[in-house]
Amino acid sequence: MVKVNGTQMEIAGVTVAEFLEKNGYDRTKVAVEINLDIVPKARYDSTVINDGDSVEVVSFVGGG
Amino acid sequence: MIPTREEMYAALEARHGRERQKKFSEAAVAVCGLGGLGSNVAIHLARAGVGRLTLIDFDNVDISNLNRQQYFPDQLGRPKAEALRETIHRIAPYCEINAVSAKITDDNMAELLGDCGFICECFDKANQKAMLVNGVLENFPGKYLVAASGMAGLGSANEIVTRKAGGRFYICGDGHSDVNELGTLYAPRVAVCAAHEATMILRLISGETGP
Numbered sequence: 001m002v003k004v005n006g007t008q009m010e011i012a013g014v015t016v017a018e019f020l021e022k023n024g025y026d027r028t029k030v031a032v033e034i035n036l037d038i039v040p041k042a043r044y045d046s047t048v049i050n051d052g053d054s055v056e057v058v059s060f061v062g063g064g
Numbered sequence: 065m066i067p068t069r070e071e072m073y074a075a076l077e078a079r080h081g082r083e084r085q086k087k088f089s090e091a092a093v094a095v096c097g098l099g100g101l102g103s104n105v106a107i108h109l110a111r112a113g114v115g116r117l118t119l120i121d122f123d124n125v126d127i128s129n130l131n132r133q134q135y136f137p138d139q140l141g142r143p144k145a146e147a148l149r150e151t152i153h154r155i156a157p158y159c160e161i162n163a164v165s166a167k168i169t170d171d172n173m174a175e176l177l178g179d180c181g182f183i184c185e186c187f188d189k190a191n192q193k194a195m196l197v198n199g200v201l202e203n204f205p206g207k208y209l210v211a212a213s214g215m216a217g218l219g220s221a222n223e224i225v226t227r228k229a230g231g232r233f234y235i236c237g238d239g240h241s242d243v244n245e246l247g248t249l250y251a252p253r254v255a256v257c258a259a260h261e262a263t264m265i266l267r268l269i270s271g272e273t274g275p
Contacts, residue, residue, distance in 0.1 A: 029190040031197045036231050038201035058197070058229050063216040063243035064101040064188040064254070 003054045012051040017044040020057070031058045069158045076113040084270055085113055091269045092116035094180035096168055096196055098123075098144040100249055101212055102186030103134035104258035105265070106148055110156040112266055117152070117159060118180055119145045122167040132251040173199045177207070182265050185211035186258070188243070201233060210264045214238040215257035217246035224253070226260045228275045234268075236260035 001008045004019075011019055016039055020027050032039045033056040039047050049055060067075075077085040091114050095102045098121035106119055121144040125135045139147040145163035152159055168176060173196075177183055183200050187193045193211060200209045214237035215224060223238035237257050243249055264275065 026190075029194050031194055031201065031229075033201075033230050033233075038198065038230070040202050041198055056229060058211075058213075058235060059239075060190040060193040060197075060211075060213045061216075061240060061242035061244075062188060062190045063214070063241065063249050064097055064099050064186055064193075064212060 002049055002051065005055070005057060011049055012053075014049055015045055016047045016049065019049060019055075020044065025057060025059060029060045031060075032056070033058070066157055072156070072158060073113070080113070087269050087271070088113045088266070089115040091182060092118070092180045093182040093184060093265055093269075094118040094120065094177050095184045095186055096120050096177075097186035097188065097192075098133075098148050099129065099186065099188050100132040100251070100254035101215075101258045101261065102184070103144070103148055104255050105184050105186055105262045106152060107134055107155065108259065108262035109265060110152045110159045112262075113156070113159075114266075114269070115160060116162070116180075118162040118164060118176065119148055120164040120166065120168055120176060121145050122165060132249055132254050168196060170195070170199055174203065177204065181207055182268060183207055183209045184261055184265055185209065186261070190242075197233070201230065205232070208232045208234075208265075208268045210234045210236065210261050210268075212236045212257050212261055214241045215254050216241040216243035216249050218250055218253065221253055221256045224256050224260060226264050226275045228273075234264050234275055236264065 002011050095106045125139045125147050143165040145165045149161045149163040185196050226236045229235045
């Protein structure tokens with residue numbers, strides 16, 4: 001199991017890019033952390049989410 | 065007659081305490097984006113006696129900004145960074161301000177933010193917010209970063225919160241109120257979010273790391 005923004009999900013084995021696409025996130029409007037470490041945007045396609053990881057997807061909306 | 069630097073400092077020290085005021089006065093904060101969030105954040109920090117502010121925005125003051133941003137009609141057309149420096153120097157004449165009229169990109173980020181220990185993200189567009197947050201977290205892991213997302217419309221101000229989203233990364237807002245869906249921003253609700261950001265920055269400068 002993987003914890004995503006506090007919720008348990010069965011997503012171990014997918015890449016960050018695949019996870020974002022499947023869940024409707026726009027990769028230009030998010031920051032992704034795994035176990036509190038930022039995942040560089042250039043590594044979204046190569047970073048695999050592992051069992052036991054804690055993933056935080058910070059999604060930004062407009063306004064300021 | 066404007067008070068002397070020593071008189072201004074003594075007045076702040078009397079209110080905030082000696083140790084805390086020393087930390088505020090030695091801190092350097094970069095405010096990235098000087099719209100409804102950034103203009104309010106910068107003024108809050110200057111009033112608290114933060115010693116050095118880097119104010120960054122590529123834009124000029126427009127009549128459409130006056131519903132929520134801390135500018136005056138006689139400043140229309142002027143670069144926001146300069147106009148805000150002028151306003152802040154009326155409030156805090158000894159605050160050291162680096163006013164930068166430029167767009168922050170991945171290429172100039174290190175140069176613009178280099179000597180600031182605290183970064184406050186105050187942009188308007190979601191992709192710009194993400195660009196800055198990713199850039200800072202990837203390249204400057206030692207800096208504290210406070211960002212904002214979700215303050216448009218007139219939903220309850222009580223929905224706006226500060227949360228910790230990483231080791232040195234905090235995010236303020238309701239997380240969902242998008243100006244592109246709700247159409248506009250209102251002065252008080254944006255100011256609530258800006259006050260959350262400014263409070264978190266002052267807490268971090270003070271050594272308080274809880275959201």
